[in-house]
Amino acid sequence: MSTVKSVIEPTAAERAERRRAWLDRYGKSLRYALHVITHPFDGFWDLIHENRGTIAAANTFLFLFLLTRVLKLICTNFQFISAPIQHINVFEEAASLLLPFLVLCVANWAMTTLFDGKGRFRDIYMGMCYALVPYILIQLPMILVSNMLTFEEGSIYTVMLSLSLIWCVFLVFVGLMEIHDYTPGKTFIFIIVTIVGACVILFLMLVFFSLLSDAVSFFVSLYREIVFRLN
Amino acid sequence: MMKKTAGLLMILMLLITVSAGYADDSNSMKEDGFSTSYSYNYDYWGDVQMTPDPYRVLTVIDSSSLGLEQLDNLSINNPQGLFARGGDVYVADTGNNRILQLNLDGEKVTLTRIITEISGAEPATLNGPTDLFADEEGNIYIADYNNHRVIMANKDLNLMKEFRKPTDATFNQSSEFLPSKIAVDVAGRVYVLATNVNKGFMKYESDTSFTGYIGANPVKIDMADYIWKRYFMSREQRAASESFVPTEYENLYIDEKGFIYATNTVFSEWELKSDTAKPIRRLNGVGNDILIKNDRYPPIGDLYWKSESIQYGPSKLTDITALDNEIYVAVDKIRGRLFGYDSQGVMLWAFGTKGNADGAFNRPTALDHIGYDLLVLDGLKNSVTVFTPTEYGQLIYDATDTYLDGDYDRSAELWQEVMKLNANYPLAFRGLGRSMLRQEKYLEAMDYFERAHDRDDYGRAFKQYRKIWIEKNVLWVVLILAVLLLIPLILGRIKKMRWEVIMHEHSKVRH
Numbered sequence: 001m002s003t004v005k006s007v008i009e010p011t012a013a014e015r016a017e018r019r020r021a022w023l024d025r026y027g028k029s030l031r032y033a034l035h036v037i038t039h040p041f042d043g044f045w046d047l048i049h050e051n052r053g054t055i056a057a058a059n060t061f062l063f064l065f066l067l068t069r070v071l072k073l074i075c076t077n078f079q080f081i082s083a084p085i086q087h088i089n090v091f092e093e094a095a096s097l098l099l100p101f102l103v104l105c106v107a108n109w110a111m112t113t114l115f116d117g118k119g120r121f122r123d124i125y126m127g128m129c130y131a132l133v134p135y136i137l138i139q140l141p142m143i144l145v146s147n148m149l150t151f152e153e154g155s156i157y158t159v160m161l162s163l164s165l166i167w168c169v170f171l172v173f174v175g176l177m178e179i180h181d182y183t184p185g186k187t188f189i190f191i192i193v194t195i196v197g198a199c200v201i202l203f204l205m206l207v208f209f210s211l212l213s214d215a216v217s218f219f220v221s222l223y224r225e226i227v228f229r230l231n
Numbered sequence: 232m233m234k235k236t237a238g239l240l241m242i243l244m245l246l247i248t249v250s251a252g253y254a255d256d257s258n259s260m261k262e263d264g265f266s267t268s269y270s271y272n273y274d275y276w277g278d279v280q281m282t283p284d285p286y287r288v289l290t291v292i293d294s295s296s297l298g299l300e301q302l303d304n305l306s307i308n309n310p311q312g313l314f315a316r317g318g319d320v321y322v323a324d325t326g327n328n329r330i331l332q333l334n335l336d337g338e339k340v341t342l343t344r345i346i347t348e349i350s351g352a353e354p355a356t357l358n359g360p361t362d363l364f365a366d367e368e369g370n371i372y373i374a375d376y377n378n379h380r381v382i383m384a385n386k387d388l389n390l391m392k393e394f395r396k397p398t399d400a401t402f403n404q405s406s407e408f409l410p411s412k413i414a415v416d417v418a419g420r421v422y423v424l425a426t427n428v429n430k431g432f433m434k435y436e437s438d439t440s441f442t443g444y445i446g447a448n449p450v451k452i453d454m455a456d457y458i459w460k461r462y463f464m465s466r467e468q469r470a471a472s473e474s475f476v477p478t479e480y481e482n483l484y485i486d487e488k489g490f491i492y493a494t495n496t497v498f499s500e501w502e503l504k505s506d507t508a509k510p511i512r513r514l515n516g517v518g519n520d521i522l523i524k525n526d527r528y529p530p531i532g533d534l535y536w537k538s539e540s541i542q543y544g545p546s547k548l549t550d551i552t553a554l555d556n557e558i559y560v561a562v563d564k565i566r567g568r569l570f571g572y573d574s575q576g577v578m579l580w581a582f583g584t585k586g587n588a589d590g591a592f593n594r595p596t597a598l599d600h601i602g603y604d605l606l607v608l609d610g611l612k613n614s615v616t617v618f619t620p621t622e623y624g625q626l627i628y629d630a631t632d633t634y635l636d637g638d639y640d641r642s643a644e645l646w647q648e649v650m651k652l653n654a655n656y657p658l659a660f661r662g663l664g665r666s667m668l669r670q671e672k673y674l675e676a677m678d679y680f681e682r683a684h685d686r687d688d689y690g691r692a693f694k695q696y697r698k699i700w701i702e703k704n705v706l707w708v709v710l711i712l713a714v715l716l717l718i719p720l721i722l723g724r725i726k727k728m729r730w731e732v733i734m735h736e737h738s739k740v741r742h
Contacts, residue, residue, distance in 0.1 A: 078681055078684060079686045079689060079690065082684060084276045086276075087276070148697070150691075150693050151687070151689075151690050
């Protein structure tokens with residue numbers, strides 16, 4: 001009864017209480033990422049099955065990942081990355097990572113759901129976002145570090161970068177294993193299947209959009225023709 | 232009625248825009264996909280940056296300016312070779328079987344003599360001379376193409392030596408000796424680029440004996456090609472395919488130190504992009520390429536082209552010359568452009584275009600220099616264009632020279648002047664950065680090196696800057712490090728103590 005009442009007419013105190021609870025849970029789920037990346041086997045299991053993660057935290061990580069990527073291109077010292085800043089479109093760069101990420105998540109969900117994977121799409125998305133955390137944690141400070149090193153001392157920089165990537169790949173692997181309750185061999189096979197699936201999705205999208213643009217241009221020219229005739 | 236006029240007007244406007252698009256392509260090569268001004272350079276990203284002109288036309292030497300028409304009514308015809316030493320300029324007037332010797336004094340050109348025969352030679356007359364060389368004493372070497380010989384004559388045109396087809400087994404005796412380009416080193420050794428020889432340059436000692444080839448391309452074995460030829464071609468096809476042998480080199484030049492600069496135009500596009508084609512080479516005594524390539528892009532002329540075709544393919548560098556300060560210049564016969572590179576392989580400038588105006592070319596065939604002046608022979612315009620550096624070009628040379636001489640401060644001043652004329656010049660930034668580095672102004676040096684994308688020098692400046700910064704702020708650095716180390720330590724201790732207290736209370740309650 002009280003829940004119904006609060007939905008209809010939440011008091012200010014209740015609202016504040018709810019916001020505080022949400023923030024508390026959000027903060028905890030953010031901090032939980034540190035546990036996930038250091039104890040991936042338990043971490044991913046609890047993330048999904050014990051409801052320790054939140055979509056809000058996952059979104060945050062994804063956003064930070066894209067931000068890191070863009071900042072890396074722009075702020076890394078020119079000795080290590082010299083991107084042609086005059087030609088870079090920040091949103092394009094972000095989208096070029098976001099799109100494959102989402103397509104891979106969808107492809108993984110589409111494939112595993114047919115072969116008794118336990119994860120829902122929500123779980124896969126959340127797990128993959130949590131797996132990106134080492135990238136953020138290592139590469140964001142490395143942008144700063146790159147400005148304190150000379151190129152000769154750059155080996156530490158490259159080692160750290162590859163470390164972050166290896167860590168991320170490992171987390172993706174373990175994450176998928178725990179989310180779907182698969183054996184390692186099956187996980188490996190389904191990672192390959194996912195990549196193939198993503199390619200198929202991209203191909204279909206390409207076909208769809210090119211047909212769509214053809215259709216649109218047909219109607220546009222039809223409209224122009226009619227307008228021209230009417231005048 | 233109204234509609235018809237409007238339609239006509241539209242068509243007219245369309246035509247105008249289309250023709251306008253075509254109209255100004257004489258200079259900018261729009262359909263090549265890359266419009267450039269007359270003079271340009273490539274920046275770090277490979278983008279075309281327009282620059283001031285490094286050279287201007289001093290004079291154009293042609294038949295009428297030499298008075299050849301009045302003299303014997305034979306105007307220059309299809310000239311192939313050009314050589315310059317001191318004020319003397321020699322032009323191989325191939326189509327008229329003669330050599331023109333000119334004297335160039337500033338803008339003033341006078342015809343010294345016309346060489347048509349060498350006394351003592353058999354036959355005495357020249358037949359299609361394609362290239363020539365004159366040494367310090369005034370002896371002239373002539374590649375007498377259609378007479379299958381290279382002639383050396385003294386100042387008074389008496390035969391001194393004759394270089395003929397080698398009797399060596401390495402030379403295919405059934406084919407003719409067709410010397411197309413020659414160069415002679417200080418010791419009198421003659422290097423001959425002969426048509427139909429694909430083993431590199433033919434080398435003759437000064438006693439006219441043939442001693443072998445130099446600078447051949449290492450043989451690449453193509454498995455697929457081998458299988459195709461071995462198992463799928465008939466004997467006749469194989470024989471036919473073997474008789475087609477492209478000459479790989481296009482031209483050669485021997486620099487002050489005796490190294491051979493050579494250009495090469497037989498390659499495919501992908502070889503150029505992966506830098507296996509090496510259109511410009513610098514060969515040492517044993518024929519190895521020792522050209523220094525320290526820039527991001529190898530010296531290949533233009534970096535972009537539309538596609539492989541006769542008119543718009545990659546640059547075909549038809550001749551090369553090296554100035555005294557190891558700056559070398561090559562000329563592209565496709566687009567009529569000249570490219571200058573410094574000793575490190577960094578492009579200094581590029582200029583030129585196709586056309587009939589002074590400073591434009593129809594088909595450049597040969598290139599040489601007198602001091603910093605460049606002479607370009609055009610085989611279709613039948614003229615020699617003499618270029619002299621502008622203030623901008625001269626500043627670049629002076630800055631490079633003073634730097635090589637070790638006068639770094641003067642060099643920096645000159646680079647500063649260059650920068651005033653062209654603020655997009657990486658070499659100027661690098662030169663200024665080096666000067667700043669020497670003056671221990673590290674932050675400024677870092678800024679210049681970053682603009683020049685010079686990683687190594689930036690590292691050098693940055694190391695010093697960092698050292699000084701740390702020495703200055705050592706207190707803060709130590710403090711921050713200490714705090715960063717101590718805080719977790721203290722926090723951990725507090726947590727532990729609190730835990731112990733709780734455990735203690737717990738045990739008390741139980742008891």
